[in-house]
Amino acid sequence: MYLPTFRLDGKTAIVTGAGRGIGRAIAVGLAEAGADVAIMSRTESDLRETARLIEAAGRKACMLAMDVTERDQVQKAVSVVIDEFKEINILVNNAGMNIRSKALEVTDEEWQKIMDTNLKSAFMMSQEIGRTMADNKNGASILSISSVGGHTALRTGVVYAATKAAMIQMTKVLALEWGTFGIRVNSLGPWYFKTPLTEKLLSDEQYVNDILAVTPLNRIGELYEIVGPAVFLASDASSYITGQTLFVDGGMTIKGF
Template sequence: MFLPSFRLDGKRAVVTGAGRGIGRALAVGLAEAGADVALIARTREDLEETASIIHELGSRTLILQADVTKRKEVQQAVAQVQGEWKNIDILINNAGMNIRSKALEVTDEEWQTIMDTNLKSAFMFAQEIGKIMKEQPTGGRIINISSVAGHVALRTGVVYASTKAAMIQMTKVLAMEWGQYGINVNSIGPWYFKTPLTAKLLADEDYVRDILAVTPLKRVGELPELVGPVVFLSSEAGSYVSGQTLFVDGGMTIHGF
């Protein structure tokens, strides 16, 4: 038999930014594949909604309300998951945000807020959970949610793009350092997907026309199309993939004229 398993039965996952949008979809997708999922975000009500969906699938959840930019709160959240479940097999670094200021208008506060939320938080979770995975016989999987903005120049804002490019490079270095411990580190680079955060932008017909003009598949992504790649990288099917960024973008990053 040559087909490896895409199932995640018995695995324990941590998903940041799990309250809504992409984070919720990924958390539910991991649960559908059999994993128990620890849900981390700032808003408890959103986390409870995500948890209720997962419970219907028969998987367990932990709800951890935390500010992912604060080291102490990250450590407390990770310690709570380890205390409850012992092993942590999968980390999805999804928490992120953006302020669409033009480069000449970016303030120091905006710079620091976006850097802390998108990049620093991902590193802190990777570092704290990496310590646990290092000691596990089975290692672990870390998946960072980057963006096509980390690879090509877009109108998403210079700070956001900088964090996503740095996340791609961070993925490579962590994969190189931690491969010896059986830890696979990869990233996903989405283009536009239908979420509550993109709803306003995608309601603008001119904006959507510009998006589709550089997207070979000529449509915006649906969240299940992002879940599949994450489950693949989390499962035995992706066991020999590390240090890579998989762009889930309808072909946008290969677009030419």
């Protein structure tokens, strides 16, 4: 048998920033592939809808309204999920934000907020869950949502870009350090997708034209198109892949913006 399994039956996952957009899509996609999913976000009402979709896929959802930038809340949440699911096989670090300030206008407060949300949270989640993954019987995969902005210079968002570049490098170092424990660590680097966070930007026709001009596939991504790569990297189909960033970008990173 040469075709590996893309199924996640018997596995459990945590997805941060799962209340909407990319996080919700990936959480539901993991459930559709067979995983039970713990979902984290600051906004409980958003989590309820994600949980409903997970349960509609026939899987168990565990909701945790919390702040992933706070160590004590992360530790408590991991403990709750371990009690509920017994082990955690998949972590998706999706929580993130951006403030599109020009470099000369970035404040210390903006810097710290973006760093904490995008990078600190991903490291803390990886660290706390990584402690538990070495003893897993059903494998261990950590997947962080980075960005093309961590690889290619964009017009604004220097702090966001710095966090995403750091995430790509963090992925490599964690993969190297934790490979002996059987923990695989990878990241996905999306370009523009249709989400609540990009809705305003994508309503600007000229901005969209600028995006399409550097996107060989000449269109904005649909959310389902990031779910397949996420399931692939979470599943045994990618069992010999670690330390990599897969850009889901319509070809943008081969052209530049």
